Amino acid sequence: xxxxxxxxxxLAVFITVKAxxxxxPENNTFIANADADAGEVYLATNAEGDTYVQxxxxxxxxxxxxLQRLNxxxxxxxxxxxxxxxxxxxxxxxxxxxxxxxxxGGVVSCFSIYDGYTYAVKINADGTYAWGETGVQxxxxxxxxxxxxxxxxxxxVWTLGYDYDNLYLQYVNADGxxxxxxxxxxxxxxxxxxxxxxSNDNNVFVTYEKISGGFGxxxxxxxxxxxxxxxxxxxxxxxxxxxxxxxxxxxxxxxIPDGQGGGYVxxxxxxxxESFNTYVFxxxxxxxxxxxxxxxxxxxxxxxxxxxxxxxxxxxPTSHDxxxxxxxxxxxxxxxxNILVNRxxxxxxxxxxxxxxxxxxxxxxxxxxxxxxxxDGTGFSVIYYLSGSPGSVETTVDAQGFDMDGNAxxxxxxxxxxxxxxxxxxxxxxxxxxxxxxxxNANNGGLYGQNIxxxxxxxxxxxxxxxxxxxxIIEILEVYNVNGQIVNRRVxxxxxxxxxxxxxxxxxxxxxxxxxxx
Numbered sequence: 001x002x003x004x005x006x007x008x009x010x011l012a013v014f015i016t017v018k019a020x021x022x023x024x025p026e027n028n029t030f031i032a033n034a035d036a037d038a039g040e041v042y043l044a045t046n047a048e049g050d051t052y053v054q055x056x057x058x059x060x061x062x063x064x065x066x067l068q069r070l071n072x073x074x075x076x077x078x079x080x081x082x083x084x085x086x087x088x089x090x091x092x093x094x095x096x097x098x099x100x101x102x103x104x105g106g107v108v109s110c111f112s113i114y115d116g117y118t119y120a121v122k123i124n125a126d127g128t129y130a131w132g133e134t135g136v137q138x139x140x141x142x143x144x145x146x147x148x149x150x151x152x153x154x155x156x157v158w159t160l161g162y163d164y165d166n167l168y169l170q171y172v173n174a175d176g177x178x179x180x181x182x183x184x185x186x187x188x189x190x191x192x193x194x195x196x197x198x199s200n201d202n203n204v205f206v207t208y209e210k211i212s213g214g215f216g217x218x219x220x221x222x223x224x225x226x227x228x229x230x231x232x233x234x235x236x237x238x239x240x241x242x243x244x245x246x247x248x249x250x251x252x253x254x255x256i257p258d259g260q261g262g263g264y265v266x267x268x269x270x271x272x273x274e275s276f277n278t279y280v281f282x283x284x285x286x287x288x289x290x291x292x293x294x295x296x297x298x299x300x301x302x303x304x305x306x307x308x309x310x311x312x313x314x315x316x317p318t319s320h321d322x323x324x325x326x327x328x329x330x331x332x333x334x335x336x337x338n339i340l341v342n343r344x345x346x347x348x349x350x351x352x353x354x355x356x357x358x359x360x361x362x363x364x365x366x367x368x369x370x371x372x373x374x375x376d377g378t379g380f381s382v383i384y385y386l387s388g389s390p391g392s393v394e395t396t397v398d399a400q401g402f403d404m405d406g407n408a409x410x411x412x413x414x415x416x417x418x419x420x421x422x423x424x425x426x427x428x429x430x431x432x433x434x435x436x437x438x439x440x441n442a443n444n445g446g447l448y449g450q451n452i453x454x455x456x457x458x459x460x461x462x463x464x465x466x467x468x469x470x471x472x473i474i475e476i477l478e479v480y481n482v483n484g485q486i487v488n489r490r491v492x493x494x495x496x497x498x499x500x501x502x503x504x505x506x507x508x509x510x511x512x513x514x515x516x517x518x
Contacts, residue, residue: 025413038445074449170182222243256315
C-alpha cells in the first residue's frame with residue numbers, strides 16, 4: 001500500500017500561545033463581546049479545524065450579523081469584537097440569516113437586508129473580504145426572506161432565498177461569480193421554508209414545503225424534495241416526502257445529510273390526532289423517498305397525554321441511521337421537561353421503541369438540545385441547557401455521552417454557572433476530536449463557549465490529537481469528501497482528486513482522521 005504520510009497535512013494546529021479552551025465549567029472560554037440581547041448564534045467548523053461563530057445584535061445599521069473565528073485551540077482570531085457586517089442596512093427584526101464555512105478556509109454569511117435584497121459576503125480566514133465588503137447580490141434581486149446557504153466542495157456555496165410565494169436557488173463560485181438563478185414555484189401553492197443538503201458531485205437537494213395559499217394561521221402543508229446541479233439544471237424530479245397535513249404554518253421542517261448523498265427530514269406538528277409529535281422522512285442519493293408512509297415515522301407512538309417536539313438530529317456515520325433527540329412534555333400543563341433520543345433507519349424502522357430517556361421526570365425547563373455523533377461511529381453526545389429550578393431562566397450547560405446502543409458512558413458539566421443564557425442554534429458536531437457550543441450571556445452580554453471530546457473531556461485536547469498525527473496510517477477504513485460524505489470504502493486511488501478526509505487505522509491500532517490533497 002502506498003504510504004500516505006507524504007500527502008498528509010496534519011489536522012492539529014500547534015502554536016506556542018496558551019490554549020483558550022478550558023477544563024473548568026465555572027470559567028468558560030470568552031469568544032467575543034456582544035450585547036445582552038444578541039441571539040441567532042450559528043457555528044460551523046471547517047476541515048482545518050477553524051470554527052466560525054455568527055450572531056445577530058443591534059447596531060446603527062439594524063439587527064445585523066457579526067462573525068468570529070476560533071482556531072482549533074479555541075483562540076479568537078478576529079479581536080474581542082469579531083467582524084461586524086456594516087456595509088448594509090438591516091431591518092429591526094430578523095429576516096433570516098445563514099452562515100457556512102467554505103472548503104477553502106473562509107466563511108460565508110448570507111442574509112436579506114432592509115430593502116429586500118439578499119446578499120452573500122465571504123470573509124477569508126485572515127479577516128479580509130473575498131468578494132468585497134458588500135459581497136454579491138443574489139437571485140437577480142428576488143427573494144427577500146429566510147436566506148439559507150451551505151458550502152459546496154470547491155470553495156463555493158449554494159444559496160437559497162424566499163419571497164413568501166417562491167424559492168430562489170443559486171450557486172456562488174469561490175471567486176464570487178454567480179451561476180444561473182433557479183426559481184422554484186407552483187402555480188397553485190406557495191413554495192416556502194427551503195432547506196439545503198449537499199449531495200454527490202457538488203449537487204444539492206432542496207427540501208421545501210408546499211403550502212395552501214390565503215390567510216390564516218393554520219394551513220395545509222406538504223414536504224417535497226428536488227435535486228439540482230450547480231448550473232441550475234434540475235437533476236431529479238420533485239418527490240413527495242410528507243403528504244398534506246393541516247397545522248400551524250410556522251412549524252417548519254429541518255433537513256440534514258445522511259452521509260451517502262441523500263438526507264433525512266424531520267418536523268414536529270399536531271396535524272395527526274391533534275397531538276404534537278415529531279416525524280422523520282428520508283430520501284436517497286437519487287432524491288427518491290425510502291419511507292413509504294407519507295405521514296413519516298413518529299419518534300413515539302401516538303400519545304395524546306404528551307407532546308414530543310423541539311427535535312434536533314445527527315446521523316451515525318457508520319450505519320447512517322438518524323439519531324434524533326427531542327423534548328417530551330405533558331399536554332395538560334406543559335410543565336414536565338424530559339429529553340429522549342430515538343434511532344430510525346433510512347427505510348423507516350424505529351430501533352429504540354419509545355426512545356431512550358436522557359432526562360426523565362424533570363420539572364426544570366430545558367432548551368438548546370443538541371445531539372452529535374462521534375466521528376468514528378462509536379457513540380454520540382447530547383448537550384442541553386438546563387434550568388436550575390422550575391420557572392427559572394438561569395441555566396447550566398450539561399452533556400452526556402452514549403455508545404451506539406444508547407448506554408450512558410459519561411456525564412460532564414460544561415458550564416456550571418447559573419445565569420441567563422441565550423443558547424446557540426446548532427453545535428459544530430464532532431470535528432477533529434471536539435464538539436463546540438457557544439452561548440450569549442443574556443444578563444450582561446458577551447459570547448462564551450466550550451469544547452468537549454468524545455470522552456467527555458474539555459479544555460486543551462491537542463495532546464491526544466498529536467498522538468494520532470505522529471503515526472502512519474496502515475489501513476484505510478473510509479474516504480470522505482470535505483462535507484463528510486463517504487466517497488469510497490477502503491479505496492483511495494489516483495481518480496480521487498481534490499481535498500479528502502481519510503479515516504484509517506494507525507500503527508498502534510488507533511482510529512484517526514487525516515486531511516489530504518490530491
